[in-house]
Amino acid sequence: MAYITADQERSYARNAATEALTQVAHRIEAEISRETQVAETLASSAALDQGNLQDFYLEATRIVASRPLWETAALTKPDREQVLNVLRPLGAPLEPVLETESFNAVLRTRKPVLGGLGPYQAAIGKRLVSLRVPVVREGELRYVLTIGLLPDQFSTILGQTGLPVGWAGTLVDAKDNIVARTPDTKAAKAGAPTPSVQDAMARGSNAPRTQTREGIDVETVHRVLAGTEGWSVHVGVPVSELNAPVSRSLRLLFGGTTASVGLAIALGLVIAREIAQRRRLEALQSAAALLDSEKRGALAIDAAELGTWRWDLSANEFTGCNRFCALLGLPGARSGESRWSSDRIFALIEPPHRAALSSFATECTESGRSSSVEFPVQSNDRGEYWLRAAGRAEGPPSRRHVIHGVLADIDILKRGEAERSHLLRRLASAQEEEQRRISRELHDQIGQTVTGLSLGLKALEQGLAKGGDGGAATEQVRWLEQLAAQIGRDIHRTASDLRPTAIDDLGIFKAIEAYVAEWQDRFGVRVDIQTFGRDDSLPGDVAAVLYRLVQEGLTNVLKHANASKVSIVLEKKSDGLALVLEDNGVGFDPDSIGAATSGSSRGGLGLSGMKERVALLGGTIAIESTSGKGSTIFARIPPEALEAAR
């Protein structure tokens, strides 16, 4: 029994560590790719087109100052002669390149290379990580731009990924030098690979049980970073931490990483602009704003339950976090799988939508801008559901082969959309029906009365021409006056039906009270109405729906309820708007309501139509009725709908 528990704990720790590792790795990859992109942007500076070293020196100095990770930037000719280093005045004598391996790699591949932790530099008293980028003009490699990155800053990034307290994260270069370590950064300066890391590397498998320098029992996992020539990230979870609630920390960690993926994109843009406009202040401000938005982004992404992923188009494979796996129904970290072939991912998507994902990738790589795609996937337990992937490929056009992005479950949105369009269609036809009714009323009722009036006038004219007796003429005029009054009333009623002007003039509560009073007089059914709250801030559409609800409710009472008493309550409160309409009539079986009201005549929309209108405002209608005991309609409109139009 004890064994099983311990084993479960360990497996939980392993899963947690693997998940953390994925997050940290994505984050560091994003950071490195961001720095590479900035370096490439600097390498493509217009100042180097004409070999204007003076301008380039100023530009590079500015950017080094604005990048926390950058200690220096240097320009070296292919023959290893250093021509410029922003740590030294322009023109000062400079020593040749010390670390040749990565330098030669750039000469060979003409691609950016991230070197390992370099030798100790006496001049600045530090060891730097060199990021080397080719400066190519007219197809010729003119210089190698070398950026000296500060290892301490990698520690800071590692720290910012939000690993839970007590967990250890280590960033190791291709030669097993520790570049950064959290929580203890001194190791980076010591420079020696720790036994735990070597152990982890030697075994080459995830999750060995080992000990840290401090002698703490830990579970470690590691992962080689993409695009870094063999750098790796290691995460260790102290076994003693197992009982701590780690899930919360993991969520925070997750949020930070996803945000940074997006930020890498944004920062690249910011820097490019900075170079173009040469405004350092703006860059600093942007950085501050981005830090702020990173915090907000982390919260938002956490709340939005997004999965992060990385799609390497050249390797044709995906990596992703646990939530990414869960969203796609992949087995996830537990199975030990951490990467999936593109074919495998495509197979999960409903066939007609696979092309959309392909064109999403094409769009990302061609445009370099953010893009998104929506597609349904099929799962055994959920059936078909919709996901949205959004992402962006970084770098210059020729090097855009990795897309970083997030994955979101949008099934609820999709369903809502479908429901909404259905509702709108129904509503449109209901409106059509209503307009037809009004048109008929104008023709049949008012049109006929006007005909009567003009015929009567004609008769009067003829009668007067014949010089008939005054008494008959006066009677005729009286009748015509009545007809005119009738026309006035009919027009007023029809206009009121179209849009009760009282709503605008008096407010919705008073307008409803007026309507109710009128209705009560006309049909002799007692209505007791009570309102509560202020109606002055209600948006017009809500007011109109409320009015129609009362109209429709009273019409139903008249048609079906055979009631002698109606009670209406209208309450506007902070938690929304409530309308309750109760009668003491015969009642009915609410389950058969569809049959009873869907074919509502007298021009109304029917209760089902009203349900749709209320639903469009995000509200609900409930009906309670017992045979013989009257019925009650409850309509609720949420506070959001009451804010909408303000």
Next chain:
Amino acid sequence: MTPVRIALVDDHPVVLAGIRALLQSAPEVELVGEASTGDTGLKAICDCAPDIAVIDLSLPDFSGMELARRVNKLCPDVKIIALTVHEDRAYVHPVLEAGARGYLLKRSAGEELLRAIRAVSQGDIYLDPAIAEKAASAAPQLAPPGEGDGGELSRREEDVLRLVAQGFSNKQIAGELEVSVKSVETYKARASEKKGLHSRADIVRYGIKQGWLAPPN
């Protein structure tokens, strides 16, 4: 007898022409000003200082109600008759509140305008007979909330009554209090009887008195 001086504000030329014709045939009134918008109306009324201003409630720029309010403030000596198509009783009170002394429906203007002018110029309030008729036949008497037998509400009964006042359905209340819908109905009926409440609106009024409904924001 000096004729009663009248100013007229209406944006419909046909109505203006009709009323002008009507007044011309009456020697006891004199039309001294006309306007077709709220703005020009206010100016005309204050300029020619008539005894009575007849104002259409729906004007293109601002409402007749607003015009009445302004006239009442700027030239309080001018008495106002509101001319309107609105037969809703609900309009009457706000219009009188705005400072009008007469409420006249357009459809009865032909017969009633002179009577309205006469009444108002003598200091009376004039209400269109069609409206007054309705007001008289108003609301079949609602049973006033009776005394009830005055019994104290049990805790459950009070809970149910409070939730009913707050607009919840029986089913929701049943869920909230974890009792059956049938029980909710019983509690509600018993509580209503104790407090002499005859309708849901009565219950809400009772709830407002008890302070059960949170003041709206």
